[in-house]
Amino acid sequence: MLSNKCKYAIRAVLYLASQASATKMTHGTEIARLLKMPVAFTVKILQELAKKDLILSSKGPKGGFYINEQIKKLPIINIVNAIDGADAFHRCGIGLHKCSDDNPCPFHETFKAHREKFLSTLSSTTIGTFCIDFNENHFLYVQKEVV
Amino acid sequence: MLSNKCKYAIRAVLYLASQASATKMTHGTEIARLLKMPVAFTVKILQELAKKDLILSSKGPKGGFYINEQIKKLPIINIVNAIDGADAFHRCGIGLHKCSDDNPCPFHETFKAHREKFLSTLSSTTIGTFCIDFNENHFLYVQKEVV
DNA sequence: TTTAAATAGGACAATTTAGTCTTTTATATA
């Protein structure tokens, strides 16, 4: 459904949200270390998110990435759209491009229902929802083991 | 959710099901051509399915791939398990390996609920369900355009 | 029995995704 890159992006933004009460910045390396994600790749993703105005950044010492009130109002789906593209949630479950409501594949109904529900949750949940203390919700973000 | 390879596999098996009334064999190249899928890759997938006893094959002239009554009883999920592995339907929506019912990520409930629904459809729908005439249901299988 | 048509098997190539490294630019602070 979502690419690894996109999953990393969501986790990183959720982390930034958890730090947002202090309007504190965290640099990319630190975020990657805390969330146990690949360092250089994480920084790349953060830079991409910043360029697309989904997070904010500041260069130099004490710099890093952060979010503000405006960004807290954005839904999580914006991250998905920015990283995986807007059609990530409109593909047929068995890969038929011509599959549609009018021309449904055998799994169209059930698959669409699943996809749409997940989509609607991502659309109605804002980044601000996750402005809760990181330490309290550690398990939400951190990959404790790699499979 | 499913890899391209797996989607090709499902479409190929659905096609074989549509031909099963005549217990007719179709060779790999023909299946690929009819379903507009990459030829060599399709044949590879068919061979893999045959090796895993999800379809039957016969070498030589007039040979090809086909299914029998026993195979018609198998659920579609068996194809997914054979190609993508059994855990394809048990991964967290945002990639957290430690996410579970006890330790749910923020999207756990909604994602799981509908993933399970899709899984259950694939588990309860047998290959035999698709033993209907190919020509009548052409649009189900054929990729009419490549995006 | 020869031939041609098909699967079986495995090496190989291309593409996409995932990830690193190096250099440049901006900025806080000593």
Place this chain on the structure above:
DNA sequence: TATATAAAAGACTAAATTGTCCTATTTAAA
């Protein structure tokens, strides 16, 4: 102002996925 720290940018590398190609084996039928 000098220095160190961090993002920005882009080239590069690695791994996984998606495919192709070639050779061997089996088998139906002329």
